[in-house]
Amino acid sequence: MSETVxxxxxxxxxxxxxEVKALKGVNLEIKKDDVVSIIGQNGSGKTTLxxxxxxxxxxxxxxxxxxxxxxxGQSVAEMSRRCxxxxxxxxHQIFTTKVIEELExxxxxxNFTAAEMKESIERVVELMDLKDIxxxxxxxxxxxxxxxxTIASVLAFKPEVLILDEPTGGLDEVGRQMxxxxxxxxxxxxxxxxxxxxxxxxxxxxxxxxxVMCQGEVLDDxxxxxxxxxxxxxxxxxxxxxxxxxxDLFLSAGKNEETILSVEKFINKxxxxxxxxx
Amino acid sequence: xxNPIIEVKNYSYKYDGSDVIVLKDLSFxxxxxxxxxxxxxxxxxxxxxxxxxxxxxxxxxxGSWSGEIIVDGKSLNETRGSGVTDVxxxxxxxxxxxxxxxxxxxxxxxxxxNFGYSRELMIERVKFAAEACxxxxxxxxxxxxxxxxxxxxxxxxxxxxxxxxxxxxxxxxSQLDPIGRDEVFRLVRELHxxxxxxxxxxxxxxxxxxxxxKILVLHEGELVAYDxxxxxxxxxxxxxxxxxxxxxxxxxxxxxxxxxxxxxGTPITLKEAEEYFAGLKGRGDQHE
Ligand SMILES: Nc1ncnc2c1ncn2[C@@H]1O[C@H](COP(=O)(O)OP(=O)(O)OP(=O)(O)O)[C@@H](O)[C@H]1O
Ligand SMILES: [Mg+2]
Numbered sequence: 265m266s267e268t269v270x271x272x273x274x275x276x277x278x279x280x281x282x283e284v285k286a287l288k289g290v291n292l293e294i295k296k297d298d299v300v301s302i303i304g305q306n307g308s309g310k311t312t313l314x315x316x317x318x319x320x321x322x323x324x325x326x327x328x329x330x331x332x333x334x335x336x337g338q339s340v341a342e343m344s345r346r347c348x349x350x351x352x353x354x355x356h357q358i359f360t361t362k363v364i365e366e367l368e369x370x371x372x373x374x375n376f377t378a379a380e381m382k383e384s385i386e387r388v389v390e391l392m393d394l395k396d397i398x399x400x401x402x403x404x405x406x407x408x409x410x411x412x413x414t415i416a417s418v419l420a421f422k423p424e425v426l427i428l429d430e431p432t433g434g435l436d437e438v439g440r441q442m443x444x445x446x447x448x449x450x451x452x453x454x455x456x457x458x459x460x461x462x463x464x465x466x467x468x469x470x471x472x473x474x475x476v477m478c479q480g481e482v483l484d485d486x487x488x489x490x491x492x493x494x495x496x497x498x499x500x501x502x503x504x505x506x507x508x509x510x511x512d513l514f515l516s517a518g519k520n521e522e523t524i525l526s527v528e529k530f531i532n533k534x535x536x537x538x539x540x541x542x
Numbered sequence: 543x544x545n546p547i548i549e550v551k552n553y554s555y556k557y558d559g560s561d562v563i564v565l566k567d568l569s570f571x572x573x574x575x576x577x578x579x580x581x582x583x584x585x586x587x588x589x590x591x592x593x594x595x596x597x598x599x600x601x602x603x604x605g606s607w608s609g610e611i612i613v614d615g616k617s618l619n620e621t622r623g624s625g626v627t628d629v630x631x632x633x634x635x636x637x638x639x640x641x642x643x644x645x646x647x648x649x650x651x652x653x654x655x656n657f658g659y660s661r662e663l664m665i666e667r668v669k670f671a672a673e674a675c676x677x678x679x680x681x682x683x684x685x686x687x688x689x690x691x692x693x694x695x696x697x698x699x700x701x702x703x704x705x706x707x708x709x710x711x712x713x714x715x716s717q718l719d720p721i722g723r724d725e726v727f728r729l730v731r732e733l734h735x736x737x738x739x740x741x742x743x744x745x746x747x748x749x750x751x752x753x754x755x756k757i758l759v760l761h762e763g764e765l766v767a768y769d770x771x772x773x774x775x776x777x778x779x780x781x782x783x784x785x786x787x788x789x790x791x792x793x794x795x796x797x798x799x800x801x802x803x804x805x806x807g808t809p810i811t812l813k814e815a816e817e818y819f820a821g822l823k824g825r826g827d828q829h830e
Contacts, residue, residue, distance in 0.1 A: 281687050305719040306676075306691030352690040352717070355639045407635045407713075408584045430690065433716040434635065436583040436745060437785045462691070462719050465790065502721035507748045508790040511815050515823050527790050531797040534822055 268332065269425055269456050270294040270317055270347070275326035277312050286312040288480035289326065294425075299447060299457045301467040301488075304477035305502035310460045311352055313477070314427050317458075319343035331424075345374050348423030352430045352460070354410035355403075363405075363413055364398040370421030388416045391449075392442065408434040412442075419446065426450050428459040432466050444470055465506045468492060468525035476501045489523040544573040547629070547708060547739050548595060552609035555587075555594055564590045566763040567609070574707070577731075577740045579754035579771070581747065583785035586760040588743045589635050592712045595741070596632050597623020614707075627656075631706035633714040635743075637697030641685035646677055649685050650700045657704070671703035674729045676722060691717045698726055708739040715744060727753050751775050751789045751810040759784060775810040791815035 270293070277287040286309045294300060302310045315321040316328050319340040328335045335343060348370070351357040360366045367388065371381040389395050392412055397405065402413055411434060418426065431443055447457050447470060461467050467474060467488065474491040476484040476498075484497045491497070492505040493513075504510070512524040512533070524530045548571070555565040565587045572578055580588050593599040600607045601623035611618045614629045631653070634640065643649040650668045659667070672678045675695040680688070685696055694717045701709060709730065715723040727749050734740045744750055750757065750771070757774040759767040761784040767774050774781070778788045778796055788796070791809050795818060804818035 279687065281684065284687075306695065306717075306722055307689040308719075311689060353636075353639065355636060406585070406589060430717055434584075434713055434745070437787055438583055462717060462723070464720060502719045504720045504724075506790060507812055508794060510812055511791055511794065511819065514812075514816050515819055515825075517824065527793045527797065530794050534798055534819075534825070535801055 266295040266297040268293050269296050269330070271327075271329040271332075272313075272316070273327040273329075275313070275316060275328060276324045277309075277316070277321060278324045279312075286480055290480075290482055292475070292482060292485070294456060294458065296454070296456055297451070298473050299451050299471050300459070300473040300475060301471035302458065302460045302475045302477060303462070303464070303467060303501065303503050304483070308477040308501070309480040310477050311429055314349065314429065314458060314460065317343070317425065317427060318347040318349045320349065341373065344423070345421070346423055347425040347427060348418035348421060349427045350415050350418050350429060350431065352433075354407070354414045357414045357417075358402045358410060361401050362398070363394065363400050363402050366402055366413055366417045367394075367398075367420045370417060374421050376421070384420050384422060388419045391419070391446065392416045408436075408439065411435070412439065415443075415446070419450075423455070425456040425458065428457070430460055430462065432461055432463045440466065462503075464492075464503060465508075468506045468509065476503070488525055492525065493523055545575075546571045546612075547574040547576075547614055548572040549612040550595075550609075551612070553594065553607065553611055554609055555590060555599060555605055555607045557590075557605045564763050565594065568763075568765050569609075570758065570765060570768050572708075572739060572741065574739050575734075575737055577734045577753065577755045578742070579750035579757045580741065580743045580760065581745075581750065581757060581781075581786050582760035585762065586784075587763045588760055589712055591760065592632060592634075592710050592741070592743060595710065596630050597621075597626045627706075629706060630708040630710060631701040631704045632710040633697050633701050633712060635712045635714075637714070638690065638693035638717075641693075641696070644684060645681065646672070646683050646685060646688070646696055647681040649696055650677075650703050653700050653704050667703040667705070671699040674702060674725065675699040676725070691719060691722065694718060695722065695726075702729065702733070705733065705738070708741065709733065710741045710743075712743045713745065714742075715746065715749070723749065747775070747787050748789045748791075748811075751792070752812075759786065761785075772807075772810055776808045791818075795819075 272290050272292045275287055275290040278285050304310055367385050371384055432440055450457050471488055474488050478501045483501055492509050508527050508530050509524055512530055550568050550570050553568045554563055556563050582588055597618045599605055613626050641649055643652050650671055651664055654664050675698055677695055677699055698714050715726050730740055731753055754771050757771050775788055775792055781788055789810050795808050805820050806818050809815035809818040
């Protein structure tokens with residue numbers, strides 16, 4: 265059994281302005297080897313939830329434990345050292361005047377030695393193909409490139425838990441594949457990955473666990489194969505399965521042996537079965 | 543007769559302080575009433591093109607260009623882009639960072655204020671757009687205290703309220719939950735049916751395949767295809783070469799081509815796929 269990295273106990277968050285009750289008592293455990301996606305409708309509390317993991321928000325009531333330590337009284341710096349958060353909107357995260365400086369902020373704040381910093385930054389520059397834009401002002405970059413820079417700047421300080429808030433927004437196929445490589449690499453190196461996404465194709469193929477949020481509560485928490493079969497939960501949470509899953513559900517009229525979450529699996533299933541029948 | 547609403551003629555564009563030519567000698571026409579999807583990988587120039595169609599580039603934000611863009615018969619080179627907003631409404635890719643008003647209601651109404659609409663009409667339009675975008679219960683909230691997706695809904699609502707003749711949405715559904723995204727697409731289709739011209743940049747290929755009539759493929763600033771959706775989305779080789787996916791159901795049909803010939807043409811939407819694959823119904827579940 266993998267170790268617990270984050271645990272919440274009856275976590276409630278009420279935004280003071282407008283008294284919005286964004287989280288209504290969330291109980292969750294995130295394990296070290298999870299690659300977990302959080303899905304659910306706009307305003308269901310996904311961002312609010314993960315912002316408690318790096319201390320940007322504090323519970324109105326309830327508890328958040330990081331690596332079994334109560335986070336009450338811990339600073340944002342302490343918490344985000346371990347839980348690196350990539351903002352939903354890159355414009356809210358970027359605050360230096362050069363891409364290279366943006367990458368250096370984390371390692372410097374978290375006291376990397378010069379050698380460690382160099383090694384780590386070289387790695388993300390290579391990984392995310394940033395070498396041509398290092399001297400540019402981040403705010404002059406297009407939205408997608410900004411998003412990539414913000415991901416890189418969090419990777420640069422190697423947090424134990426990587427939290428990505430809507431990482432695929434605006435990413436093309438190449439960007440999505442790059443993201444997948446990063447997620448896999450982080451996972452293989454023993455980091456925990458938490459991502460929030462509305463991109464069901466991506467979630468279906470790239471998570472080991474899916475948490476469904478609805479109006480400030482956890483509606484379901486399971487492997488993607490189970491989640492995308494549960495039409496009642498999906499409807500309530502305003503999401504729908506990937507197109508290929510919907511097609512398979514239609515063809516098999518609900519009598520599925522296995523949930524099809526990718527085109528590749530679909531092809532295998534119908535190829536093999538036809539072969540067997542002929 | 544098709545009435546050209548946007549004509550792009552040998553248009554090239556380069557940002558100030560950079561040597562890269564971002565758009566290269568583009569020529570194409572969008573007719574009034576078209577529903578055009580624009581696809582292409584990052585850096586293809588999609589957002590630059592959108593901003594050029596409304597004259598923000600080069601006339602407001604600078605840069606150098608050649609060629610011309612004609613909107614509703616007027617060359618932007620002559621008007622320096624003024625007057626375009628009477629015809630085209632655009633939702634920028636990062637619209638949610640550009641709110642100016644204190645409440646959701648005012649933000650939706652704001653764009654309309656410049657057009658001298660009557661108060662009744664404004665109230666009606668705000669209501670229509672807010673309902674369509676699921677914001678009815680949030681009139682008095684501050685735009686800055688909304689979730690990311692709610693902010694994106696707000697940006698879309700303020701343009702939908704305006705109901706201009708041409709609506710450009712630059713990746714305006716990327717942060718919407720899937721049902722909210724369907725709602726925006728359905729609403730846009732409704733406006734299209736009423737005769738509006740729609741231009742959508744979106745990475746959600748499945749949605750574009752279902753809704754757009756024509757697809758324009760950009761790659762590194764060049765126009766590599768501009769044709770009927772069906773033709774473009776079944777051309778996997780062309781799209782993949784330019785780092786664009788085909789819809790999942792199309793990919794499945796092409797992948798099974800050797801062993802299965804469908805009941806109809808290669809599908810690009812779920813509905814078409816259900817028809818196409820009807821011969822496999824029930825087959826997948828039989829044990830060998
Ligand atoms: N700064 C804020 N002040 C007041 N209310 C807020 C604030 N930020 C978010 N909210 C509200 O809290 C609730 C949860 O928002 P949250 O941002 O956590 O949603 P989300 O699930 O991340 O949504 P999305 O998919 O749109 O990003 C919503 O009702 C939202 O309007
Ligand atoms: Mg969010």
